[in-house]
Amino acid sequence: MIPFIVTAFVAFLFYLVLVVGSGSVLFWSWEEIIAGVIIGLVTGVIARKIFCRSENYRMLHPVRLIGILIYICGPFLVELTKANLDVAYRVITGNVRPGIIRLHSGMKSDLALTMLAHSITLTPGTLSIDIDEKNHDLFIHIIHLNEGDEKKEAFEAREIFSYMNIPAWIRRVAE
Structure with missing residues (x-):
């Protein structure tokens, strides 16, 4: 479960960095935030074993x-x-x-x-x-x-x- 959460969160943050400055909620629009959550969750499901290979999260x-x-x-x-x-x-x-x-x-x-x-x-x-x-x-x-x-x-x-x-x-x- 932890690899999924970490991967989804990092993907969500990465998405927000890519679309920064185009919205009304701080730097993003509500649509972008929702899209970021969806993309983060999908990425978390697909890449959790690639991004977090072991229980070592030192990076x-x-x-x-x-x-x-x-x-x-x-x-x-x-x-x-x-x-x-x-x-x-x-x-x-x-x-x-x-x-x-x-x-x-x-x-x-x-x-x-x-x-x-x-x-x-x-x-x-x-x-x-x-x-x-x-x-x-x-x-x-x-x-x-x-x-x-x-x-x-x-x-x-x-x-x-x-x-x-x-x-x-x-x-x-x-x-």
Whole structure:
């Protein structure tokens, strides 16, 4: 019952965020609120086993949710901006030397590894292409390998993200 309630409530809140600002009751109309309740209930029935896989609801803790927002709006946005500028520079100058590297993530949970893989994929110039589930390593295609990097067996995550320690943020939030 708890997975259904949690999933329905999160779906309802997500729906309200998507339709904010178009009504007369605070920011929504009564029709939108009723539609949100119906969509939330249907989503709760369909996705309760997907959204809440176990009895561990640690990611619904408000401190962790605030941590995710701080991570996205802070260090990840900085890295994203730097990567955009770097890719633009490489496209203009033609200074591209693509390659695939093995990244030792050091993550212990699947959620943390998934967050790191998605953060890497969302960053321009990088793409997570595979995961070694035994060692929690990622294989990443990057737009530019430095001289001698192709001889390295594995990279550390701090070598990919140059400014902020992105893996430490992900560990704080997800592990």
